[in-house]
Amino acid sequence: MLTVAQVLEPLARHRSHEVIVTTMSVTRPWGLLSDSDLDFASADSAMGHAADLALGIALARPERKVVSLNGDGSMLMCLGTLVTAVACGASNYILIVSDNGQYEITGHQPVAGAGRVDYAGLAEAAGFRQAYHFDDARTWAEQLPEILSSLGPTFVHLAVAPGTQGPIGRSESEPARYLQHSLSEWSRIMREALTGSTL
Amino acid sequence: MSRPLATVRGLTTAGITHVVGIPDNTSGPLFDELSRHPTIRLVTVTREGEAIALASGLWLGGASPLVVIQNTGLLEAGDGLRGTATRMGAPIPMLITGRGYAKMERANVGPDTPRTIELLTRADVDSTALMTEPTLDAWGIPFRVCAGDEDPVAAISATVSEASASGRPTAVVMTRALT
Numbered sequence: 001m002l003t004v005a006q007v008l009e010p011l012a013r014h015r016s017h018e019v020i021v022t023t024m025s026v027t028r029p030w031g032l033l034s035d036s037d038l039d040f041a042s043a044d045s046a047m048g049h050a051a052d053l054a055l056g057i058a059l060a061r062p063e064r065k066v067v068s069l070n071g072d073g074s075m076l077m078c079l080g081t082l083v084t085a086v087a088c089g090a091s092n093y094i095l096i097v098s099d100n101g102q103y104e105i106t107g108h109q110p111v112a113g114a115g116r117v118d119y120a121g122l123a124e125a126a127g128f129r130q131a132y133h134f135d136d137a138r139t140w141a142e143q144l145p146e147i148l149s150s151l152g153p154t155f156v157h158l159a160v161a162p163g164t165q166g167p168i169g170r171s172e173s174e175p176a177r178y179l180q181h182s183l184s185e186w187s188r189i190m191r192e193a194l195t196g197s198t199l
Numbered sequence: 200m201s202r203p204l205a206t207v208r209g210l211t212t213a214g215i216t217h218v219v220g221i222p223d224n225t226s227g228p229l230f231d232e233l234s235r236h237p238t239i240r241l242v243t244v245t246r247e248g249e250a251i252a253l254a255s256g257l258w259l260g261g262a263s264p265l266v267v268i269q270n271t272g273l274l275e276a277g278d279g280l281r282g283t284a285t286r287m288g289a290p291i292p293m294l295i296t297g298r299g300y301a302k303m304e305r306a307n308v309g310p311d312t313p314r315t316i317e318l319l320t321r322a323d324v325d326s327t328a329l330m331t332e333p334t335l336d337a338w339g340i341p342f343r344v345c346a347g348d349e350d351p352v353a354a355i356s357a358t359v360s361e362a363s364a365s366g367r368p369t370a371v372v373m374t375r376a377l378t
Contacts (some may be wrong), residue, residue, distance in 0.1 A: 040259070044286045047278045049252035052244070056256020056264075059217065059242065080245025088242050121337070184288035187259060195261035 001161045003083045004029050006137035007098055010144050011067070018059055018065040018094075018148065019194070023050035025104040025165040031176020037193035040186070041178045043161060043168040048077025049064045051095055055085050058093040061194055066091050072099040073111040075119065086127035094122070094147065096156040105165050124157030135159040202351070202378050203232040207226065207353040210239060212266060213359040215292075217242055219254045220267035225296035228378050248279025249274030251368075255283040255290050265359065266293040270331040270372065280338060280368065290362040290369070293340075294355055297374035299325025300346070335370055342370040351377055 004026060011020075012033040022030045023042040031041065040057075042050035054068035068077050075097045085093050101114035124131040129152055134140040140158065147154055181189065206229055208217070219242045222230040234243040248267040253265040253310075268276070273295050284344045285290045302325045303309060310332040312318060319326050335342045341361065345354035355370050362369035 042283075044282050047248070048277050048281065049248060049283055051254040052249045052252040053259075056258075057252040058220075058261045059240070059253075060255075060257045060260025062260040078246075078249060078252075078280075083325065084242070084244050084249065162226055176255055183286040187287040187289065191259050194259065 001135055001159050002137045003138060004098070004163050005099055006159060007096075007140070008033055008160055010141040011069075014144050015067075015188055018067050018109070019054070020067050020069060021050055021054035021057070022069045023074055024168075025070040025100065025131040025163055026071070026098055027168050028070065028165060029163075029173075030174055030178070031174075031178050035177050039178050040190055041168070041176070043170070043179065044183050048074040049183045050074055050077050052084070055081060055088075055090055055093055056096075057194070058090045059088060062092055065094060065152075066195075067094045067096060070095060071095050071104075072097055072101065072114070072117070072119070073103045076112060076117075079122065082123055082126035083127070084142070090153050091129075091151050093153045094156070095128075095153065096158065098158050099160045100160045102162055105167055108162065110138045119157040120155060123157075128153050128155040131157075132165075133157045133159075173186055180197055201228075202376075205352050206355065206377060207236055207239065209233045209356050210359075211324075212354050215239060215265045215359065217254070217257050217264040218264045218267055219244060219250045219257070220294075221245075221247060221250065221272060222267075223254060223262040223269045223296055223369075225373060225377055226267050226269075226294070245318060246275065246336045248276035249252050251276055251291065251293075252283045255287055255289045256290060257286075258289045265355075266291055267296075268293065269296045270298055271327045272297040272326070274327065274330060276335060277334075277338065280340070282370040285339065288366050290366050291308045292314065292355075292359040292362040293368060294358070295331070295342075295370050295372045297328060297344075299328030300374040303328045312351050331372060335372075340368055340370050340374055341365065344372045346348070346374045346376060351375065 058066035
């Protein structure tokens with residue numbers, strides 16, 4: 001089983017021009033490792049819509065890889081997005097499920113089917129080009145460069161130990177820059193970064 | 200020119216790059232026409248909240264999407280709409296096809312009729328239509344209704360313009376056919 005730090009630190013090391021969409025328990029930890037206008041915190045609830053929002057960015061910017069750092073509870077709320085991502089041929093889309101078996105930020109309540117769902121199998125059945133499962137930090141870190149460079153859609157399931165994250169807010173006291181702005185303000189910052197730059 | 204083709208041409212003129220949604224009897228001909236279109240990309244999704252979140256991501260990436268869903272699916276999509284497009288201030292126009300409006304008219308009731316349990320359980324009333332406009336109001340979504348002889352192409356174009364000008368999701372409820 002990986003820690004959240006073991007999930008995120010290799011991604012921060014290998015990340016170059018990718019868009020990273022976070023949600024739930026990885027939102028704050030990612031914002032402490034990265035300070036990019038291409039990071040997006042889907043942290044204003046929205047009931048599991050980080051993966052589909054990230055897919056929309058991927059379809060709008062086919063020249064750029066888009067990584068959705070999703071949770072297991074969030075994934076269960078938008079399982080249909082597995083089918084949509086394949087149906088629209090999003091070859092630049094990487095969907096990572098950080099599976100800790102619980103709704104961590106609302107108080108560690110158990111997620112339905114925790115520990116029994118084969119998420120990589122679901123993605124494979126939906127037609128993802130690649131579907132990985134990792135439960136050790138070393139293999140994840142070794143495989144990550146290939147995952148980031150391969151043609152997708154790509155799915156990664158990570159078995160992750162629960163952490164201690166609480167509810168996420170947006171305020172100037174948040175250490176992560178992307179949580180210091182309202183969602184509306186940050187959306188404009190990111191849109192400008194995406195439309196005003198080229199790879 | 201067929202109505203669906205005229206609608207697609209109107210979307211092209213309005214600068215729409217993607218149409219995201221789920222077809223029904225009313226929007227089916229539009230989806231058929233879009234599936235052959237050389238520039239507007241059609242993205243068929245699995246749930247209506249997914250359509251709105253995906254469209255919000257498209258807008259973040261610089262695209263100009265239109266969401267096309269039925270009013271039944273709109274009711275399912277509440278928190279997806281609130282937590283993405285509305286909170287983001289994303290100017291997402293939505294074409295909402297209006298199931299149940301004919302029944303509502305035949306039963307001589309409307310969106311302003313008090314929603315008592317007797318009304319909501321009547322067999323001759325489709326409660327989807329009763330709840331559509333009050334729900335849009337409650338969620339802070341400006342909307343127009345396109346009914347009868349009104350030109351659907353003009354109504355959709357106006358909705359796209361209003362979304363862009365106001366910087367918020369905006370809707371047209373289409374209670375007439377698109378053919």
